[in-house]
Amino acid sequence: MKNIDFINIAKEVIKIELNSLKKLQSNIGNSFKELIITILNCKNGKIIVSGVGKSGIIAKKWAATFSSTGTPSFFLDASNASHGDMGQITSNDVVILISLSGKSEELKNIIQYASRNKNIKLIGVTSNKESILYKNSDVKFLLPAVKEAGPDNFVPTSSTTVQIALGDAIAITCMRYKKFGKLDFKKFHPSGSLSIQLKTVGDLMLSGNKIPFISDKTNMKMALSKITKYGLGVLVIRNSQKKTIGILTDGDIKRLSNDELNFHSLKIIKVMTKNPVSVDKDMLAAHALSIMNTKKITSLCVHNNKLKNSTIGFIHIHNILNSNIT
Numbered sequence: 001m002k003n004i005d006f007i008n009i010a011k012e013v014i015k016i017e018l019n020s021l022k023k024l025q026s027n028i029g030n031s032f033k034e035l036i037i038t039i040l041n042c043k044n045g046k047i048i049v050s051g052v053g054k055s056g057i058i059a060k061k062w063a064a065t066f067s068s069t070g071t072p073s074f075f076l077d078a079s080n081a082s083h084g085d086m087g088q089i090t091s092n093d094v095v096i097l098i099s100l101s102g103k104s105e106e107l108k109n110i111i112q113y114a115s116r117n118k119n120i121k122l123i124g125v126t127s128n129k130e131s132i133l134y135k136n137s138d139v140k141f142l143l144p145a146v147k148e149a150g151p152d153n154f155v156p157t158s159s160t161t162v163q164i165a166l167g168d169a170i171a172i173t174c175m176r177y178k179k180f181g182k183l184d185f186k187k188f189h190p191s192g193s194l195s196i197q198l199k200t201v202g203d204l205m206l207s208g209n210k211i212p213f214i215s216d217k218t219n220m221k222m223a224l225s226k227i228t229k230y231g232l233g234v235l236v237i238r239n240s241q242k243k244t245i246g247i248l249t250d251g252d253i254k255r256l257s258n259d260e261l262n263f264h265s266l267k268i269i270k271v272m273t274k275n276p277v278s279v280d281k282d283m284l285a286a287h288a289l290s291i292m293n294t295k296k297i298t299s300l301c302v303h304n305n306k307l308k309n310s311t312i313g314f315i316h317i318h319n320i321l322n323s324n325i326t
Contacts, residue, residue, distance in 0.1 A: 039174060060075045100156070101128050103128065103132050122136065123137060126142065146162060215239075235247065235249075236314060277300055277301065281302050286326075300314070
C-alpha cells in the first residue's frame with residue numbers, strides 16, 4: 001500500500017468543509033428571512049423541492065427533513081417534470097430549486113413554468129448570481145463560493161455540505177416558529193428506536209377499568225381481594241368525589257397483616273400512603289422510569305393538565321420495560 005497519510009487527508013477535508021460552513025453562516029441574512037417567510041406563508045399550496053445531480057439528492061433530503069419537522073413537502077424529479085410531472089406544480093405552491101450553477105438544462109422548464117404563473121413562488125438557491133435561476137426567482141438565496149475539498153476543486157464536497165446545512169437551517173427555523181415539538185415529531189416517526197424513546201406515559205398507561213381504583217371506605221378484606229384481582233401490586237384510593245387521595249401496595253398489606261389483630265376490618269383510608277406520586281400523561285416514558293428508579297417505586301398515577309388528584313391512568317414499571325425503554 002502506498003505511503004499516504006490517510007488521517008491528515010481526512011482532517012484537511014473536514015477543515016475545508018468547516019470553512020465553507022463558516023462562509024454560509026456569514027451569508028445568513030435578509031434573504032434567508034425572506035425565504036423562511038415565503039415558506040411559512042404557503043398556507044393553501046405545497047412546498048416542492050427540486051434539483052439535478054448531487055443537488056437533486058440534497059433536494060430529496062430537504063423535502064424529507066421539512067416533512068418530518070412540520071413543513072409538508074415533496075421532491076420533484078427535474079427530468080420527469082418535463083415529461084408530465086410538471087402537473088404536480090399548481091397555483092399557490094412554493095417551488096424551491098437548488099443548483100450550484102443555476103443553469104442546469106433540466107431546471108429551465110420548471111423555471112419557465114413557475115415564472116408564467118404569478119401564484120407560484122419560485123425560490124432559487126444557487127451560487128451563481130448571473131444564472132437564469134437567480135435572475136428569475138421570486139426569492140433568491142446566494143450560496144457562498146466555496147473551495148471543494150477534493151483535488152483540483154472539482155469534486156462536489158464543500159458545496160454539497162453547505163447545501164445540506166442550509167436545508168437543515170430552514171427546517172429547524174420553520175419548526176421552531178411553528179412550535180413543532182417532540183410529541184409532534186413522534187407522530188411522523190411511528191417505527192424504530194426513535195419512536196420508542198419518544199413514547200409518552202399516555203402511550204403506555206392503563207386506563208378505564210384497568211386502573212386499580214378502590215373506594216376509601218373499603219376495608220382491608222375487600223382490598224386484599226381487589227389487589228389480587230388487578231394483579232398490579234397496588235391500589236389507587238379515591239374518595240366520594242372521585243379524587244385520588246392515596247395508594248396501598250401489597251407490601252403495605254403484608255406488613256399490616258402481621259401487625260394488626262383486626263386486619264380484615266381496618267379501613268384502608270387509615271393505613272394508605274397519602275399524596276401518591278402522579279405524572280402528566282405527556283411526560284416521556286423514559287423520564288417516568290427514571291422517577292420510579294429514583295423513588296424506588298414500581299408504579300405511578302397519571303394525570304392531565306396539572307390535575308394531580310384526578311387520575312386518568314396508571315403506569316407500572318413493566319409497561320415501560322416491556323416497550324424496550326430503558
